[in-house]
Amino acid sequence: MNKFYITTPIYYVNANPHIGHTYTTVAADVLARFHRLIGDKTFFLTGTDEHGAKIEEWARDAGLKPQEFVDRVSAKFQFIWNELNISNDRFIRTTESEHMRAVQNALEFMYKKGDIYKGEYEGLYCRGCEQFKTERDLIDGLCPDHKVAPELMKEECYMFKMSKYRDEILKKIEKDEFKILPAERKNEISSFYKNEKLEDVSFSRKNVKWGIPLPWDETHTTYVWADAFLNYLTGLGWTGPEDKNGSWREYWPADVHLMSKDILRVHATIWPAMLLSLGLGLPRELFIHGFFLVDGQKMSKSLGNVISPEDLMNRYGVDGTRYLLMSATPFGHDGDIGWNKFDEKYNADLANGIGNLVARSITLAEKASLIKGDRGDLTQNSKIPEAEQARYGAGKTQNHNLKFKTEIEQSWKTYQENLLELKIDSAIDVINKRIKFLDGYITEMKPWEMIKNSNENTGEVMYNVLESLRHVALMLWPFMPETAEKIYESLGLDMGKEMAEDKKFEDAIEWGGLSFETKIKKGGVLFPRIF
């Protein structure tokens, strides 16, 4: 059995969850669910990053203690992931004492090893803020809060000897032992390594109280990135470099660290250097997805075009939101979104596509039973018509059976290939092609007419449709778990049983899995059309 360990970045709690966080997290969830579906031993980690000067400030502004503040914001993340059916195995917070202890153990190890040494940090310091500022913090070269030009100042700090690991990391990147995808992102990073000097990085701060104290010098706290990165290990239960055989070993190294491009650089430099210093393996892959533009413009509060996850869920529901985020743009590139586009796609793919197909199929199946005079409550619990006949493919239509079988097999193959390569949008295309095909098949075969004429092949045609629907639902499950379950229910099946431990994926995706004894059940409208 393969293992699959996927992470999102841990989100900095200076802001509430926004669409970018949501996008990364839903994508990770889709991939995690897919790997569970195919039987991999899967671990999906997300969480919140809760230390640093910014948090102190925000807490002060909110009139709260830092811990109260981070508790509050972290809870919002957890709440919304729960709403969105995110199936993370663990939610890590960097203020958890186990995490903090492990970070101290790690830094102590690196310090003793000589990879962390005393140095100086030089930067622009604002006396008013009692803080170092970056160029980007400044407005016209002035501190935005105090309207004063910060002065160049030096401060004692502990430095991490990142430069030492430069060659080894670059080699691993080039050889794809440490993959960076998509390819253009790998180019970006390797040319960065080649063209710029990899300098040592400051790993501690003196004036930041809200952080993890260095074990050997408590006047310093740990630089937030050093603290944050280790979550990928502590989230698995790793307690420090002494922890050689904990259960974290079953999952490390991570298979995919999913993130957006703003944090690629640090993930491709500081993090692998830390791992090498700690004597641990590098993650197999960093996958970088793009940013959203809204109607061609950057999303920003000042433009007033911010689309929040709550807005999306209110309009499209949980599954609609998950689907739209995943299908709106090619995964791995920037993409343009907007309410018009979302409405359009929702109606086309969800209301008119899968929603309508399920509705017409189930109704036809019911009618087929009604005409045949089958027993049972005909409107609520019709039996799948003429199922035995379908199994053996009697009659003129039997070549359809074969065609369905091979085409479904092909679809599964492509679907899996795409998701293994993180081509999320392409996997969705596979599903939508099946849906289109089924709509065409129904129109062509005219089962409503067959029913009227008591055509002996009605059962077979309907079986082909319903069994195809079962496969579509299964493929849909990573993207829209609730919808998949509803479709299963309509087919008289139980998604829970399908996902049970003893069930083999290979069996589930075989053509003909729909039992002839099952009862179909008409459900409600899956995706009401938006006008």
Added chain:
RNA sequence: CGCGGGGUAGAGCAGUUGGCAGCUCGCCAGGCCCAUAACCUGGAGGCCGCCGGUUCAAAUCCGGCCCCCGCAACCA
């Protein structure tokens, strides 16, 4: 010559290893009546940013130019 990405039908985008230019929405014309004003079929609409080169063959490979966008590290 800082790094990287993009310019393909009215809009938004796909086009792996060069081999008839595709998808969704919109538009037009038919069909169907099972279904969520849905679904199916056909059609109109493109000098694939510009110029040159390689090739039997270029959206795709090479060179040059124009325009747009992101990133330029201790900012999470």
